[in-house]
Amino acid sequence: MRTALTSLAAATAAGVLLLTGCGSSGAGDEYGTGDRAITVDAGDEFTLKVPANPALGQNWYLAEPQPAADILKYRGKREEEEGGGDLTGAGDGTQYFDFTALKPGRATVRLLHCPMASCHSGTESAKPYPSASVTPGGPSESPFPTATSTPDDRPAFFVYTVTVR
Numbered sequence: 001m002r003t004a005l006t007s008l009a010a011a012t013a014a015g016v017l018l019l020t021g022c023g024s025s026g027a028g029d030e031y032g033t034g035d036r037a038i039t040v041d042a043g044d045e046f047t048l049k050v051p052a053n054p055a056l057g058q059n060w061y062l063a064e065p066q067p068a069a070d071i072l073k074y075r076g077k078r079e080e081e082e083g084g085g086d087l088t089g090a091g092d093g094t095q096y097f098d099f100t101a102l103k104p105g106r107a108t109v110r111l112l113h114c115p116m117a118s119c120h121s122g123t124e125s126a127k128p129y130p131s132a133s134v135t136p137g138g139p140s141e142s143p144f145p146t147a148t149s150t151p152d153d154r155p156a157f158f159v160y161t162v163t164v165r
Helices: 002-020
Strands: 029-031 037-040 045-052 059-062 072-082 092-101 105-114 156-164
Touching (some): 045 059, 059 092
Parallel strands (some): 029 045
């Protein structure tokens, strides 16, 4: 009887922590292209997860200006390709941009989505990355718009606002 009550109490406490959001480290949280406003705690590690197929020239790049280095630490980019068997480009893929939240504040992360190598030719590098900023009262410094929906067949910036508390 005592073991059953102890187990019930532990399960209840875990449920309360889950419902209130307490007790979670936030380490390893992933956010997709629909998550443009992100809130994390200082010390949390998180990832921006985007669909891609690099074998077919569909890539994402961390664009300039990069996020405030005192608020977010960029840990790098990685990718995975799923399915497709032995055929190049036949499978779906995912690219991941990994960050660590350093201290409270707000930072902007700009990812440039480039379908079918549309941001540069296949023989040149994507550096320097195009700027995502717009000159007030003037034309955009970049030929690419800011995306308002999911990735499609046109290049676009995906802008994420990250609040670190």
